[in-house]
Amino acid sequence: MAGEEGLLEVEEWLERERRRARTRRKTREDRKVEEYVFDIPTLECLYKLAQRRIITAMGGPVSTGKEAFVFHALSDESVTGMKEIAVKIYKVETSTFDAMHEYIIGDPRFEKIRRDKRSMVFAWTKKEFRNLKRAADAGVRVPNPIAADRNVLVMEFIGVDGVPEPLLREVANDLDDVERIFKDVVSYMRRLYNDARLVHADLSEFNIMAEGYIAGDKIRPVFIDMGQAVLLSHPNAETFLRRDVRNVVTFFRKLGLECSEDEILEMVRNGGRKEAERE
Numbered sequence: 316m317a318g319e320e321g322l323l324e325v326e327e328w329l330e331r332e333r334r335r336a337r338t339r340r341k342t343r344e345d346r347k348v349e350e351y352v353f354d355i356p357t358l359e360c361l362y363k364l365a366q367r368r369i370i371t372a373m374g375g376p377v378s379t380g381k382e383a384f385v386f387h388a389l390s391d392e393s394v395t396g397m398k399e400i401a402v403k404i405y406k407v408e409t410s411t412f413d414a415m416h417e418y419i420i421g422d423p424r425f426e427k428i429r430r431d432k433r434s435m436v437f438a439w440t441k442k443e444f445r446n447l448k449r450a451a452d453a454g455v456r457v458p459n460p461i462a463a464d465r466n467v468l469v470m471e472f473i474g475v476d477g478v479p480e481p482l483l484r485e486v487a488n489d490l491d492d493v494e495r496i497f498k499d500v501v502s503y504m505r506r507l508y509n510d511a512r513l514v515h516a517d518l519s520e521f522n523i524m525a526e527g528y529i530a531g532d533k534i535r536p537v538f539i540d541m542g543q544a545v546l547l548s549h550p551n552a553e554t555f556l557r558r559d560v561r562n563v564v565t566f567f568r569k570l571g572l573e574c575s576e577d578e579i580l581e582m583v584r585n586g587g588r589k590e591a592e593r594e
Contacts, residue, residue: 360464370390397472403467405440447459448460481525483566490534494572496534
């Protein structure tokens with residue numbers, strides 16, 4: 316299996332990371348190697364997940380960002396129901412999370428959290444796990460969540476043999492059935508709004524994966540990065556919804572599809588009721 320190249324048994328991977336965390340070498344070359352060194356509490360969290368067989372082997376990062384790394388990993392299929400998983404590890408000390416306040420403050424699920432950085436990161440991890448579960452339960456295609464602990468989120472790996480599926484923006488020129496994909500995206504937005512009672516709040520071609528592209532199958536959009544999604548009761552939910560719709564419409568218009576922001580807003584808000592009336 317190509318994806319297993321470079322994967323290490325969890326105990327070996329953790330020991331290597333513990334050594335890095337202790338030495339903290341500061342040469343220019345070492346900084347390149349240690350850019351995803353984790354603190355001891357994060358490594359202990361990963362160890363607990365390994366003890367539960369949720370993680371059995373770890374590879375390198377498949378996605379890096381200002382706030383988190385996503386690693387390809389393997390799991391005990393008898394425990395999680397899947398062999399390939401993604402391990403998303405939010406940075407605690409090296410990143411700023413001022414933007415998190417806008418999405419967490421106002422969410423009744425997290426009214427009592429402390430305002431320090433560590434508490435905010437832990438709450439964000441838990442929030443993404445809950446949002447993924449709500450979305451999946453509503454029939455929205457998202458990575459199925461498996462576990463969340465501290466700043467570590469474990470979920471389904473969207474890809475093949477360790478290779479992640481591309482983002483919509485990366486394969487825009489290769490999309491054959493643009494109208495169908497657009498309808499799928501709008502349908503997921505509608506389900507997210509009407510059934511999960513959520514607004515993604517950062518939806519665009521940068522946060523939608525093209526599942527099936529690697530295998531040459533029919534492309535199925537997958538919504539990712541659900542940490543910032545807010546409940547409809549959030550004071551900025553309407554503003555976020557309009558921004559999501561604008562981003563989606565702008566992207567598909569560039570691909571030659573005629574669509575209106577007002578029409579999509581109406582479909583998202585009232586689509587569930589209208590479909591029920593037609594039935």
